[in-house]
Structure formats: structure tokens, C-alpha cells
Amino acid sequence: MPAPRSPRLAQTTEVDTPVEIISDQIRRQGYACDEPRQAARDRQASRPNETVWILRCNTITYRVILVPDMAARVERVE
Secondary structure, X not given: OOOXXXXXXXXXXXXXXXXXXXXXXXXXXXXXXXXXXXXXXXXXXXXXXXXXEEEEOOOOEEEEEEOOOOOOEEEEEO
């Protein structure tokens, strides 16, 4: 008979950070972001149902606008 599993081990999950979630999203849309470094929310530019993030990758910075149930709008920031 197998030993009972510990409830703590069964509940352990990894939590994705905003930088991982946003970089994965834009990569799926075809944008390059090989080494995501930081994602900062732009609260002043955000609106209801439209969240704006500044995503810094190794060599590129993007302004990413997330809208529920739609593809992200991505702009390269110089």
C-alpha cells in the first residue's frame, strides 16, 4: 500500500510573475524577447479593461497594452 501524500506537497505550484506572463504573450504574437528583465505597470496610461505595461527585455523595451480576450497591442519603445 503506498504511503499517503502530504497535502503541502500536493498544493505546491509555481506562480508566474508579470514579466513571465507578458513576455510569453508577446512571444506568442511573434515579438522577440529572449531575456525578459522587468515588467512595470504604467498606471497613468492604463484604463478600465486596458492595462499598460512597460516590458524590458535584454535589448528591446516594449509598451504592451493588455485587453481581456484580445491579442496584446505591442509597441517598441526607443
